Each structure stands twice: as structure tokens, then as C-alpha cells.
Amino acid sequence: MHKIMFVLLCLLSGCAAQHNNIKLANQLQQEPPEKILSILSEKEPDQSDFAQYYLNLGYLQLLSGEFELSIDSLLKAKNEMLSLQATSISENVAAGTVNETFRRYSGYPTDRVMVHNMLALSYLFNNGIDDARVEMLQADVEMKKLAQSDSLNGQLASTHLLSAIIYELLDERSNAFISYQLAEKILKERNISLPRGLKLGLLRMSDKMGNDTQYQYYSKQYPVLSKLKQVRQKKHQVFGLYFDGVVSNKVQQSLAVPSFNGKQIVRVSMPAYTSVQHRDQHNQINDNEQKINSEVVENVDKLVREDLDKEYPSILLLTTTRAIAKYQLVKEAQDKDPILGILANLATIFSEVADLRSWNMLPATIQFSYLETDADHIVVSTNHQGDSVVELAALKQHVILSTGLSDKVFHYEQ
Amino acid sequence: MKIQSSFWLAIVASVILSACSTSVERLDAQQQIDLSGAWNDTDSQLVAREMIEDSLSRAWISKFVKSEGKDPAVIVGRVKNLSHEHINTNTFIANMERELINSGEVQFVASSANRQEIRDERADQDLNASEATRKEMGQEYGADFMMQGQINTIIDVDGSTQVRFYQVNLELISIKDNRKVWIGEKKIKKLVKNSKLRG
Numbered sequence: 232m233h234k235i236m237f238v239l240l241c242l243l244s245g246c247a248a249q250h251n252n253i254k255l256a257n258q259l260q261q262e263p264p265e266k267i268l269s270i271l272s273e274k275e276p277d278q279s280d281f282a283q284y285y286l287n288l289g290y291l292q293l294l295s296g297e298f299e300l301s302i303d304s305l306l307k308a309k310n311e312m313l314s315l316q317a318t319s320i321s322e323n324v325a326a327g328t329v330n331e332t333f334r335r336y337s338g339y340p341t342d343r344v345m346v347h348n349m350l351a352l353s354y355l356f357n358n359g360i361d362d363a364r365v366e367m368l369q370a371d372v373e374m375k376k377l378a379q380s381d382s383l384n385g386q387l388a389s390t391h392l393l394s395a396i397i398y399e400l401l402d403e404r405s406n407a408f409i410s411y412q413l414a415e416k417i418l419k420e421r422n423i424s425l426p427r428g429l430k431l432g433l434l435r436m437s438d439k440m441g442n443d444t445q446y447q448y449y450s451k452q453y454p455v456l457s458k459l460k461q462v463r464q465k466k467h468q469v470f471g472l473y474f475d476g477v478v479s480n481k482v483q484q485s486l487a488v489p490s491f492n493g494k495q496i497v498r499v500s501m502p503a504y505t506s507v508q509h510r511d512q513h514n515q516i517n518d519n520e521q522k523i524n525s526e527v528v529e530n531v532d533k534l535v536r537e538d539l540d541k542e543y544p545s546i547l548l549l550t551t552t553r554a555i556a557k558y559q560l561v562k563e564a565q566d567k568d569p570i571l572g573i574l575a576n577l578a579t580i581f582s583e584v585a586d587l588r589s590w591n592m593l594p595a596t597i598q599f600s601y602l603e604t605d606a607d608h609i610v611v612s613t614n615h616q617g618d619s620v621v622e623l624a625a626l627k628q629h630v631i632l633s634t635g636l637s638d639k640v641f642h643y644e645q
Numbered sequence: 646m647k648i649q650s651s652f653w654l655a656i657v658a659s660v661i662l663s664a665c666s667t668s669v670e671r672l673d674a675q676q677q678i679d680l681s682g683a684w685n686d687t688d689s690q691l692v693a694r695e696m697i698e699d700s701l702s703r704a705w706i707s708k709f710v711k712s713e714g715k716d717p718a719v720i721v722g723r724v725k726n727l728s729h730e731h732i733n734t735n736t737f738i739a740n741m742e743r744e745l746i747n748s749g750e751v752q753f754v755a756s757s758a759n760r761q762e763i764r765d766e767r768a769d770q771d772l773n774a775s776e777a778t779r780k781e782m783g784q785e786y787g788a789d790f791m792m793q794g795q796i797n798t799i800i801d802v803d804g805s806t807q808v809r810f811y812q813v814n815l816e817l818i819s820i821k822d823n824r825k826v827w828i829g830e831k832k833i834k835k836l837v838k839n840s841k842l843r844g
Contacts, residue, residue, distance in 0.1 A: 314843075317805070318842055376802050
């Protein structure tokens with residue numbers, strides 16, 4: 232009896248933590264990241280949710296401009312995910328007999344690559360471009376580990392694009408060109424139209440490298456942009472990144488049915504994403520002469536669904552195994568004592584919860600824009616947050632990060 | 646019965662608590678320990694020692710002593726981290742500086758950050774120190790050569806197995822005329838196998 236109560240209490244506390252986390256992610260759509268960050272910072276992560284907690288915390292710290300703290304949190308999450316890549320027998324046994332939340336959160340393929348993006352941005356805005364470069368190299372290794380011939384799972388165009396920007400800032404032309412090409416390849420395979428800034432990047436880098444064959448190829452592909460590129464080089468290069476919205480949360484889908492002999496209730500729970508039609512908002516960079524809208528380079532909402540789809544067969548297998556194990560447990564308890572059987576059945580019903588954990592505060596989409604200008608300032612506009620003026624000073628290259636969740640605009644220049 | 650159950654409870658609690666406690670063991674700084682396979686203090690010390698030994702055994706040093714009649718003055722510049730890891734190149738630079746100074750074959754000049762601090766001190770002495778103890782400006786020892794370099798990696802991954810290849814390149818450049826008088830290269834290759842199971 233005591234043991235059953237203890238297990239139920241543990242489960243309820245875990246359930247409450249997940250419920251709070253989902254509530255906070257939903258709140259992020261309406262309230263500024265700083266407020267959500269202050270609420271999340273006060274909570275202590277469960278050991279099993281350690282990586283998920285620090286992924287969300289680090290992302291909120293990035294959006295709040297607390298770059299050093301963000302680096303610290305995201306590194307904790309990254310190292311935890313790395314250490315959990317090996318399989319744990321005890322966690323699998325618990326997941327196969329009680330529920331999947333007993334497994335420590337090791338991150339989905341998107342998390343494992345995206346963490347490098349967020350770390351690179353944190354380092355960059357903290358004036359650590361060399362460390363940002365390290366993160367991009369690590370992301371490349373991670374994507375190679377996850378690569379499969381028949382799937383794009385774990386392959387992020389935004390990561391290659393960010394790598395290209397960082398290489399371009401470091402004047403590593405061939406690396407930048409290859410990264411722009413890799414981003415192009417993924418976007419084409421995902422049937423996402425190529426952002427104007429990416430096309431310009433391919434033209435610019437092939438030209439700077441002196442790779443005439445590739446330059447001619449891309450000039451034919453994008454003749455209008457090619458002519459635009461041939462106009463006098465302007466004073467400033469502005470790379471704009473925009474995080475739009477918040478990614479979807481998982482929901483629990485449960486089914487409770489009487490067993491074939493009617494002696495117990497069998498309940499199964501699976502995680503799922505509801506079909507939400509996300510309406511993309513875009514931001515605009517304006518220098519009084521040109522108005523450049525951001526374009527989607529990563530549909531994160533789609534990526535997390537792909538991650539779950541890929542996991543689905545193993546989740547289904549484990550759920551079925553668990554249902555059989557629980558059925559046997561209740562049957563044995565019933566054979567000993569009918570009251571004990573009822574209690575055991577209740578425990579198996581309440582303990583059957585789906586694993587709803589995910590990096591659920593990520594943006595729904597990541598967008599990109601590129602501008603060359605002689606102006607000494609630009610205006611960054613988003614639908615929700617109004618206009619922000621960014622001074623470009625005398626330095627040549629600028630990376631601007633803005634989000635639809637707050638009016639903060641982060642600026643790196645060199 | 647109550648005493649017996651309390652006894653077992655104490656045993657179980659002590660076992661659990663001992664599993665949770667932190668243990669610290671002091672180690673020899675020269676001891677080679679590889680935990681993750683990443684660049685570590687052993688690599689840093691090993692590469693610095695071998696590369697400086699190599700640089701000091703080459704002909705440029707005797708040629709310089711013969712032509713100038715003095716030991717060359719060397720400064721260590723920037724070592725760029727172009728690897729896949731967040732490597733603190735300052736410790737690597739410090740290891741190289743130590744090897745260079747302890748060799749006794751070259752003069753060693755402080756880095757630009759150190760120099761600035763010393764210049765600030767001299768400027769302060771100019772105002773506040775007595776004439777007998779004051780150090781004059783314009784008496785610095787100019788370096789003849791600067792050592793620069795980079796750390797590169799190539800990582801090949803297959804599942805839980807990785808081959809990590811580190812290549813450290815250093816160059817000694819004559820400050821007077823930009824001639825490269827020595828180029829050194831050190832390679833380290835590590836095979837890292839991560840366990841597929843954990844506790």
C-alpha cells in the first residue's frame with residue numbers, strides 16, 4: 232500500500248512538473264521571455280528533466296540578452312544530452328513497466344543540433360566568434376552522426392546557414408560557400424523556397440572564391456540577384472535572423488478499455504502533436520531605400536513532429552510491452568487479494584502517462600534576411616513588437632537577431 | 646524487532662549516502678588521464694614541449710647567434726583555435742612560454758597584454774616613484790621573432806566511435822623582415838569509443 236502511494240506521489244510530482252513546463256511554454260506566446268525566465272529560474276529541475284530544463288532556460292536567457300548565463304545553461308544541457316546517448320538498462324526497464332518519464336530526457340535529433348545554433352548565437356553576441364565557430368563544427372559532426380540516406384531527420388538548414396554566416400564573418404570563403412550550399416540542398420529537399428539572402432550568399436561566395444563555374448551556374452539560376460550583386464559593393468553587410476513564435480507542445484492521447492475478461496481496466500497513453508496551422512509572422516529590415524522581409528529557413532514546428540514520427544514505432548512497442556506487464560501485475564495481485572488487485576489496477580491506470588517532454592520554447596520558425604546598405608542605421612520591424620532602430624556605426628559586418636516575442640534586438644558587429 | 650528494522654534502515658541509508666558523496670583524489674599534474682578523448686592538459690604539455698624542443702634544435706637559432714652575436718628574443722603571439730573543441734589556448738601558450746624560457750637558449754619578451762600593464766606601471770612610476778628607483782620609458786627589449794600558430798582538428802564519426810585527429814602548426818616569423826625561419830607541426834590521433842550502455 233505504502234509503495235503504491237509512494238509511486239503515485241512520484242508520478243504526480245513528475246506530472247505536475249511537465250504540466251507547469253507546458254503552461255510556461257504556452258505563456259511565452261503572450262508574455263515576454265524575461266518574465267518566463269524569472270519563473271523558470273525559480274524552479275529546480277528534476278534529474279530526469281535536467282537537459283530539457285536547461286535547454287529552455289538557456290534559450291530564454293539568450294532571448295533576454297544574458298549571454299554568459301545562456302552559454303552556461305546550454306553547455307549543461309549539451310553535456311547531459313551527450314552523456315545520455317548510451318542506453319540505460321534500468322531506465323528502459325522503468326519505462327517499459329511504469330512509464331516513459333522515468334527515462335532521463337536525452338533530447339531529440341533537432342534538440343541535439345539546435346543546441347549548437349543557440350550556443351553559437353550566445354557566443355557571437357557575447358563577442359566570442361571563435362567559440363561560435365567551434366559550436367558550428369560540433370553541429371556538423373552531430374549532423375553527420377544523425378545522417379541517414381533516406382531521411383532528413385537531424386539535418387538543419389538553419390545550422391548550415393549560421394555556419395555560413397560565421398565563416399563569412401571570419402573570411403573563410405570556401406567554408407562559407409560549402410555551408411551555403413548545404414543549406415540550399417536541405418531547403419530544396421524540404422521544398423522550402425530559398426531565401427533571397429541565401430541565394431545572394433551563394434553568388435557572393437562563389438564570386439569571392441574565384442570559382443567561375445559555380446558563379447556562372449548561380450548567376451543563371453538567379454539572374455536578377457546576380458545583376459544586383461554586380462552593383463557597387465556597399466558599406467555594410469547586415470545578416471538578419473528572426474525567431475518567430477513558439478513551437479508546438481505535445482499532448483497526451485489516452486485510451487482506457489476493459490480487458491477481454493472485464494476484470495481490469497487497461498490504459499495506454501501516447502504523445503502526439505495536434506495539427507496546428509501556424510501563421511508565420513515576418514520581420515522587416517529597412518534602410519529607407521530597401522525593405523527586406525525575413526524568409527523561413529527552418530520550420531522548427533515541422534522538425535519536432537518529424538522527430539516524434541521517427542520515434543513512434545519504438546514508443547508504440549514500449550507502450551504495448553508496458554500494457555502487457557501492467558496487465559500481468561494486476562492479474563497476479565487479483566489472484567492474491569481482490570482489494571489489492573483493485574489498488575494495483577488504479578496504480579497502473581494513474582501511472583500510465585505519455586512522455587510530453589520536448590524543447591518546447593523554441594521558435595516555431597527561424598527566418599533569415601540579408602541587406603547591403605550605405606545607411607548609418609536600419610530599422611528592424613516586427614508585427615507585434617514595432618520598430619527598433621539599429622545604428623550601424625563604422626564597422627562593416629553586422630548580425631542582427633530579433634524575435635516576435637520581445638522588442639529586444641541583438642547586434643553583433645565587426 | 647524495532648531495533649532490527651532501524652539497524653537495517655541505517656545500513657541502507659549509509660550505503661545510499663556513501664554512493665551520493667563526492668570523492669576527491671589528488672593526482673600528479675604529469676599523470677596522463679584521458680576521460681572524454683578531448684584535448685586536455687596532457688596534450689597541451691606534450692605538444693608544447695615537443696614543438697619547442699624541435700624549434701630550438703633547428704639551424705635558425707645558431708645562424709642568428711652567429712650573425713647578431715646575441716641570443717634571439719622571442720615572443721609568443723596568437724595561437725588560433727580552429728578545432729572542434731573549446732580549447733583554452735592560453736594554457737597552451739603558457740606551456741610554450743615556459744619551455745622557451747627554461748631552455749635558456751632564447752631571450753623571452755612579455756606578451757602585448759603583459760607589456761601594456763608594465764607600461765602603465767612605468768607611467769605611474771614616472772609620476773610617483775623617486776628618481777633613484779624610477780624606470781625610464783623607451784628601454785624595452787624588442788623581440789626578434791614571433792611564434793604564431795593554430796590548432797586544427799578532423800573528426801571522423803561512426804556511431805559511438807570517433808577518430809579525433811589534432812594538428813598543431815606553429816611558425817616562427819622574423820619581426821624585422823617577415824621571414825619564416827621555422828615551421829613546426831605536431832599531430833595527435835585518438836580513437837575514442839563511447840560505451841553503448843550506461844548505468
